[in-house]
Amino acid sequence: MTVHTAPPQMKTAPPGRDATAPHPAALFLRALWARPAARKLLVLAAAAAVLVPVAAAAHGSGTWPSALTVDLSKPLTGASDWIIDNRDSHWAFLYFFGHISGAIIAAVHAVYTVLLALGWAGVTAAAALIAWRVAGVRVAVTATASFAACGLLGMWVPTMRTLALMIVAVAVSVAVGALLGLAAGLSDRTFRALRPVLDTMQALPAFAYLLPVVLVFGIGVAPAVLATVVYAAPPMARLTALGLRSTDQGVLEAVESLGATGRQRLLTARLPLARRELLLGVNQTIMMALSMAVIASVIGADGLGDRVYQALSTVDVGSALAAGIPIVLLAIVLDRTTAAAGASGPPSSSARRPWVGWALAAVVTASFTLGGRMLGSQTWPDGWTVAIAAPVNTAKDWMVDHLYTGLPGIGGTADLAAHYTGWILDPLRDGLQALPWWGALLLVAALAWLIGTWRTALTAVLSLAAIGVLGRWELSMDTLSQVLAAVAVTLVLGFTIAVPAARSPRVERLLRPVLDVFQTMPQFVYLIPVVALFGIGRAPAAAAAVVYALPAVVRIASEGLRRVNPGAMESARSLGATGGQQLRQVQFPLARPQLLLAVNQAVVLVLSVVIIGGLVGGGALGYEVVFGLAQGDLATGLTAGVAIACLGLMLDRVTQPTKGARDGA
């Protein structure tokens, strides 16, 4: 049982054919030992042979033994109750958390007031002009059309609420992230300390961040902003540090040779040279913040996310879509504008003075604001809206009647979902849950060690064990089964698309805009179409996860395949290799690190959506969080949140290729 992962390796090891050898078995072992992968497995098998009988004898071979769990619900409930009781009296809340919360609420309110004061005309004009100044005419047109669409859909007020929350959250995230990144960029020690934390934070699903914030701050705008900041600041910190650390050493030396002080070096050389990374950091932070600001509706963030959340809870696809479209449009406008700022070169000093353009933009915005006021309406005029909810719901009902079942040949989407659940998810879940607990630990250890190092293996095993200790073993296995199935589908589809995209520039050109749009959309909005197509359950959650993770997988994999050393490809061609041979023997092996990265990303992204799938009937850990929030049962939610974090950490580490592992596996 313990060595069940070893046989495939043994088969590939050369058999001991030499007759003069002392013992064929010894020779076989030696040959096995020569392979690093086999060596790791042998060590693991030896450790298992000692430990497993002991563990199995003590705690049985079923699911995680109850003797090894720690029930945290009592102390957590106690802590939660204490916080609720003392929120208005204890000094920590009065003088610290209270002020933070108050400041955030005041800031969001102030921004919201300004947006309202600008009116729909002013906001649209400001957005268009900023986009024009930063990114050019095309993006400006997109911005105008997008804001107009938000108004037309009757979503002006929720859009402004989301925007106000976003502006505050992004400002704080960028400030916090830039400061952390500055520290990590300038000091090696800080960098070493910070990097694993940032890496881990990036692997965790958004849902895991919600509950700790709620525990301290309750439900409302302040915790929503804080959760958003925690989620969105890491990319800024990471990219700032990266930008500062990758400064051209030659330039730094030259600056030093001119007698610059440390501060001069930072302000005149390192920061300007890191401009591209800094702006990319801002872009990523904005996208992450939007994604989280929408999800944070489950902890009381007002706005578009809340509309989607409310609509989804009553399976009102039409209303969900009406709120979902503005989210997507907002995402596209924000992404295009900030991405263009990073892509363009530094502002040319020979160009006419930049403030003239900005002053012009301000004047135009002001005049539009005044014009809007004279028309009499601050928010979008009621008469100008188009109600799409009813027609969309009619269309959805038609789909339910005609596409769900009974289609000749394919059977319909509901049938597909039922088959996926019944034939793939259920057996997988039952299998994982039937797996002895020590077997699961061993499997994770073997996988993580084969792909990475003993460190990643240790982290992965400890994370999985922590889930068991928390008493969320069965639920986590359920979530894990959903993740594994969705990842498998994602990888099959992703690599199938990536290979032609890597080989044909035309396919790549066709795919690029599609990928661009899909990659900018927040996870949350993917739930809307899948609910329309597949109803409620685990299958729609899986479908949303696949669609969300697919673009990243296609992009990373095709880029990896395309970037394979052209010299190696040319020599393979010159030797007469067929297309398939080139792919199998040159491209796949050389692109291995990139392909592994694609797998890693697939796992991380799929997990984040599968968890959110708790909102549409995905069950398991995600539902526990939603349930905990909805019922005010923070202990349940918090434990599930920690389990989610552990699961995320485990999955990330299992699939994390490291440089040192290139000789392995």
Place this chain on the structure above:
Amino acid sequence: MNGTGAGTGATTEQMPEQTPEHAPQAAADAPAVFSVRNLWKVFGPKADRVPGSDLAALSAEELREQAGCTVAVRDVSFDVRQGEVFVVMGLSGSGKSTLVRCLTRLIEPTSGTIAIDGEDVCGMDKGALRDLRRHRAAMVFQHFGLLPHRSVLDNVAYGLEIQGVAKAERRAKAAEMVEKVGLAGMEDRRPGQLSGGQQQRVGLARALAADPEVLLFDEPFSALDPLIRRDMQEEVVRLHRDEGRTMVFITHDLSEALRLGDRIALMRDGRVVQCGTPEEIVGSPADDYVRDFVRDVPREQVLTVRRAMRPAAAGESEEGESLAPTTTVAEAIETVARTGTAARVVDGGRCVGVVDHRSLLGVVAGLDSSRKAAA
């Protein structure tokens, strides 16, 4: 320009251990700008223990095995005199780039002393060191080290900006420097829009803008095409002729060293193998390594008639063309071939010797060194 500088008639510094007190005295009338004594730079763990210990005697290979250290500069001593172009030459890995960085402590030396105008560089605190880098020694780098986000003019003005010079003043000064290096009209371009040669002109202008006492060049033209390199070398020669600024020039290119250098220090494995005028390096190689190095040098272009001449026989000191002692053999050959007779070498109105076909051809054929060695 070859060998006509301060080192005329100096004795060759044959032994690397020899300190410059015993070395070229003839040009010692010019005070030393940089004075380097027993300089060591060792990279690796516990580098301090290497100089002065038993480890110092080990070869680079043995040291790496026994102590895990790499020696970049090994017990180097020399003087850079005011107004001269001092070239440090060696193949890659010989420690020359490390050596020049030690001069302004861009790389901290392990041991030894460096003095600029008699002032101890190693003992300077941060402020004094900054002052040294800002006003007294400016460096030009192989890969230019320009700031890509600034215009040419702002790059040139950058050193002055660091010093805190007011904007109008530094821009005026920078414009003057841009003009001087022949980039007028390109002030608003970015470094990325310039060719390699132009970028290095910007680097040169930036170094000149601070009006430093010494210019340090770290293989400035190695990354350039041969023709551009030639242009830039002439630029440096012109600058030196016009301003007489002291220069320390690092190169791996022998012809560049011979063309620019008043004196050349030849480095190998961190040591200075030989230090002397181009004529001394080519004419009297200190060891087989140097001899090998200069084997392909056209000797008649570097050596002067001083080396080719023989004592004047009776009557010869009165007639024939007269040549200065600094005339190269190639030029003398031209004179002798034209006139068909021997030529006199005249130094200060006095005939110091005679060159004829035989003696000149002897230099070209390399017979002179064996003759000198035999003598």
